[in-house]
Amino acid sequence: MNAASPASPLLEVRGLRMHFPVSEGLLGRKVGDVKAVDGIDFTVRRGETLGLVGESGCGKTTTGRCVLRLEKPTAGQIIFDGVDIASLGGKQLQALRQRIQVIFQDPYSSLNPRMTIGQIIAEPMFVHGIEPNATKRMERVHELLTICGLNAGFADRYPHEMSGGQRQRVGIARALAMNPEFIVCDEPVSALDVSIQAQVVNLLEDLREKFGLTYLFIAHDLSVVRHLCQRVAVMYLGHIVEMADSDTLFDNPQHPYTRALLAAVPVPDPDVEQGREFRPVKGEVPSPMNPPSGCVFHPRCPMAVDRCSKEAPQPREIAPGHMVACSEVKITG
Amino acid sequence: MPALLEIQNLHTEFxxxxxxxxxxxxxxxSVNAGETVAIVGESxxxxxxxALSILRLIPDPPGRITQGTVLFGGRDLMTLTEEQMRQVRGSEIGMVFQEPMTSLNPVLTIGRQITETLEQHRGVDRATAQKRAVELVGLVGIADPIRRLKQYPHQLSGGMRQRIMIAIALACDPKLIIADEPTTALDVTIQAQILELMKDLTHRLGIALIIITHNLGVVARYANRVNVMYAGRIVESGPARAIYHTPRHPYTIALLRSVPRLDRPRQARLDPVEGQPPDLTRLDAGCSFRPRCRFAIAACAASRPRLEATSNPGQSAACFRADELASLTGTNEAALAGAPA
Known part of the structure; x- marks a missing residue:
């Protein structure tokens, strides 16, 4: 493996598609596909955090599961550190799991209630044979707990004895146990209270700096994404509609869906809110089993013209590093 | 004019x-006629x-309302019989809950759930109820009401179901609606639709609204007045602008600082409220926010501060140092009040 420069992509996703078959009736006849992810491209550079945002059903979690290879994609390439992992299996896949880890949304259901915190964090090390010596393994558990801001004594406790924020720290410690390079964070702070969210966001940021981690950060809370991610991709109905560095995307959104999404988030300041024009986007997200023709956003889009219902817009770079999939947006730079 | 709803010294324990x-x-x-009051707090x-205590919807056992009065339109709801209380619920006070799927009956059509409310509380016949149901469903922005009324909850999306909940809450022309995290389970664009709908309807029909939420953005956009709760008590109360721009309780200050804002550039680190919320079975005699408070002094351990008026008109805080905080956090106001760049 070549020593790559810090800015080189660690992960490159090309033409990723994940279709789930839908069957009906006694014979399980296939009646269609849910096109959860329908042809997306993105890269994550070494050491950066890429935010993947969108509403329920947009395909952000499925994308994360494909990258983790918890799903075998229908089509496309997932190039991790130079190797296409989209169709790996067996031993190679297991080796990959040490390098790519995950932090889940729900700190209640993602920790086994019958295991102590110590056993939960030590299990991946045991499974992968990283630390065969039990005493050393426990030392490492204590170290990981401390790194994640928990008292080493928590190793003997059970998940139900801990608060949501503490459990999420355990989830993070478990992900770190493998010394991974890449972590898929799937809504890691959504289930937490506001005052605890900020603690966990800061912890994730500290860990990224300390261990040179790279994150794919999947979330629907746009405010958290703005502060944690260097770059952000917005998904809608299986497609990436816009991608740019974080401040550009939030200050100068171009795709009509991104604009609608940002406009829908109220800001915690009554003065700002009073002065804001507020017209929520109409309608609801269509079914991914039967997506609209052409641009998938066109039935709800305030900018839609005739051709939007006929041709699917191709992603274009409208300014350096700013990609938009909308044929009505002008090129700015 | 007396307030529409006046809650005094209410205690509920489990x-x-x-x-x-x-x-x-x-x-x-208290809640005045037609105004929107937000109750903010964490889990x-x-x-x-x-909010459930107002309607006496606390399961007993293990819960019990042990003290307090709830005056609604001059009557103390705590002294009503169960039958009288049933008339208040759903008729004079409407309720919208967080999870529309679990609050609607899965085996009844949407139409039946609306007409049932009308028949029960208003004593109208089926045909009249049906007519009114069509009207209500149209009012909450659902196209093709007659077809929708024949459908079951599972055939509707989350946003649609929440619109139905609002229609049911509105059915008997209530004076007050209590909405408990009405949009937490919904996506942001749908959340915006539902909140705008509730705002529009409550303004147009002159209905007072108590909105319970943890979302400080939603509060800023919709509330006239705000009550901030921590560990079972109201720690700060006042007009929305004052709460956001000149908070006088350390918890409110810390909470506002900890929230990342969409209209602010990327910052290196967030400013969290350190520590954990207290264990409610083990509260001591002091202020329950004390262990997490940057401004705690010896007096805070000795007794609990009461919610008292501050130097800001209309604003109360339960903190011994409420008025001092203005100078202690000099930069805070500027930082919180600053308009987006």
Missing amino acids: RTGAGTIHAVDGITY GSGKSVG
Whole structure:
């Protein structure tokens, strides 16, 4: 493996598609596909955090599961550190799991209630044979707990004895146990209270700096994404509609869906809110089993013209590093 | 003019194996006709239990309302019979809950759930109820009402179901609607639709709204007045602008600082509220926010500060140092009030 420069992509996703078959009736006849992810491209550079945002059903979690290879994609390439992992299996896949880890949304259901915190964090090390010596393994558990801001004594406790924020720290410690390079964070702070969210966001940021981690950060809370991610991709109905560095995307959104999404988030300041024009986007997200023709956003889009219902817009770079999939947006730079 | 709703010194507790939880520990506030009051707080702060207590919907056992009065239109709801209370619920006070799927009956059509309310509370016949149901469903922005009324809850999306909940809450022309995290389970664009709908309808029909939420953005956009709850008590109360721009309780200050803002550039680190919320079975005599408070002094351990008026008109805080905080956090106001760049 070549020593790559810090800015080189660690992960490159090309033409990723994940279709789930839908069957009906006694014979399980296939009646269609849910096109959860329908042809997306993105890269994550070494050491950066890429935010993947969108509403329920947009395909952000499925994308994360494909990258983790918890799903075998229908089509496309997932190039991790130079190797296409989209169709790996067996031993190679297991080796990959040490390098790519995950932090889940729900700190209640993602920790086994019958295991102590110590056993939960030590299990991946045991499974992968990283630390065969039990005493050393426990030392490492204590170290990981401390790194994640928990008292080493928590190793003997059970998940139900801990608060949501503490459990999420355990989830993070478990992900770190493998010394991974890449972590898929799937809504890691959504289930937490506001005052605890900020603690966990800061912890994730500290860990990224300390261990040179790279994150794919999947979330629907746009405010958290703005502060944690260097770059952000917005998904809608299986497609990436816009991608740019974080401040550009939030200050100068171009795709009509991104604009609608940002406009829908109220800001915690009554003065700002009073002065804001507020017209929520109409309608609801269509079914991914039967997506609209052409641009998938066109039935709800305030900018839609005739051709939007006929041709699917191709992603274009409208300014350096700013990609938009909308044929009505002008090129700015 | 007396307030529409006046809650005085309300206490609700739950007896559990681990001890008695004072979920609501003496709250006092009022709601005027037609205004929107927000109750803000995190999990376990008592905001939902407080609202359920107003309607006496606390399961007993393990819960019990132990003290307090709830004056609604001049009557103390705590002294009504169960039958009288049933008339208040759903008729004079409407309710919208967080999870529309679990609050609607899955085996009844949407139409039946609306007409049932009307028949029960208004004593109207089926045909009249049906007509009114069509009207209500149109009012909450659902196209093709006649077809929708024949459908079951599972055939509707989450946003649609929440619109139905609002229609049911509106059915008997209530004077007050209590909405407990009405949009938490919904996506942001749908959340915006539902909140705008509720705002529009309550303004147009002159209905007062108590909105219970943890979302400080939603509060800023919709509330006239705000009550901030922590560990079963109201720690700060006042007009929305004052709460956001000149907070006088350390918890409110810390909470506002900890929230990342969409209209602010990327910052290196967030400013969290350190520590954990307290265990409600083990509260001591002091201020329950003390262990997490940057401004705590010896007096805070000795007794609990009461919610008292501050130097800001209309604004109260339960903190011994409330008026001092203005100078202690000099930069805070500027930082919080600053308009987006």
